[in-house]
Amino acid sequence: KAGVTQTPRYLIKTRGQQVTLSCSPISGHRSVSWYQQTPGQGLQFLFEYFSETQRNKGNFPGRFSGRQFSNSRSEMNVSTLELGDSALYLCASSLAPQGDRDTQYFGPGTRLTVL
Amino acid sequence: DQQVKQNSPSLSVQEGRISILNCDYTNSMFDYFLWYKKYPAEGPTFLISISSIKDKNEDGRFTVFLNKSAKHLSLHIVPSQPGDSAVYFCAALNTGNQFYFGTGTSLTVIP
Numbered sequence: 001k002a003g004v005t006q007t008p009r010y011l012i013k014t015r016g017q018q019v020t021l022s023c024s025p026i027s028g029h030r031s032v033s034w035y036q037q038t039p040g041q042g043l044q045f046l047f048e049y050f051s052e053t054q055r056n057k058g059n060f061p062g063r064f065s066g067r068q069f070s071n072s073r074s075e076m077n078v079s080t081l082e083l084g085d086s087a088l089y090l091c092a093s094s095l096a097p098q099g100d101r102d103t104q105y106f107g108p109g110t111r112l113t114v115l
Numbered sequence: 116d117q118q119v120k121q122n123s124p125s126l127s128v129q130e131g132r133i134s135i136l137n138c139d140y141t142n143s144m145f146d147y148f149l150w151y152k153k154y155p156a157e158g159p160t161f162l163i164s165i166s167s168i169k170d171k172n173e174d175g176r177f178t179v180f181l182n183k184s185a186k187h188l189s190l191h192i193v194p195s196q197p198g199d200s201a202v203y204f205c206a207a208l209n210t211g212n213q214f215y216f217g218t219g220t221s222l223t224v225i226p
Contacts, residue, residue: 004158033213033214035216040218041218042117042119042121042204042216042219043159043206043216044216045213045214045215056212056213058213090158090159092158098208098212098213098214099208099213101147101164101208104161104214105158105161106151106158106159106160107158108157108158
């Protein structure tokens with residue numbers, strides 16, 4: 001069974017631009033969660049989608065948004081990029097929503113650098 | 116506000132000895148805890164979990180201990196192996212909510 005895939009793996013953007021990251025979950029998984037990993041901050045939860053609905057949202061500004069498609073693939077968008085948005089963005093998929101304690105499987109991440 | 120904290124950014128242990136990784140949390144509503152391991156250029160992978168109704172859970176060389184009164188979680192790896200060298204994240208869940216992760220501890224097992 002294929003794992004969680006994320007595209008692109010690396011991305012370089014400049015301040016003010018916008019970016020879209022993609023995540024394909026494990027086949028059959030309906031929950032996709034997004035995290036931002038920065039040095040010293042660990043993994044910080046961005047949002048979770050389950051069956052195309054956003055279930056939870058972390059404490060990030062509205063510049064960060066996402067969506068999930070009917071095939072469970074998910075995209076994350078960051079508008080008006082800032083230097084502080086440079087980070088590793090991880091997505092994780094699971095069969096059930098996070099609150100159900102289902103194991104999350106992570107993708108390798110997208111490394112975003114904002115210049 | 117960091118609700119899950121790993122105060123040791125790094126740890127070095129000799130091969131064959133015990134590795135103890137620690138994690139503290141502030142939210143008494145957390146009732147499920149996990150440890151993840153992360154190698155460079157890979158996503159975190161699930162290692163072991165524990166429910167708040169237990170104080171210990173074992174899986175082979177890995178044991179997780181939970182002290183609810185102290186709001187403290189620890190992961191013991193015995194014996195430590197060079198392949199265990201990775202970054203370890205603890206995570207906590209408030210039922211119906213989302214996972215909160217610590218900042219990670221980088222473990223180096225010296226052959």
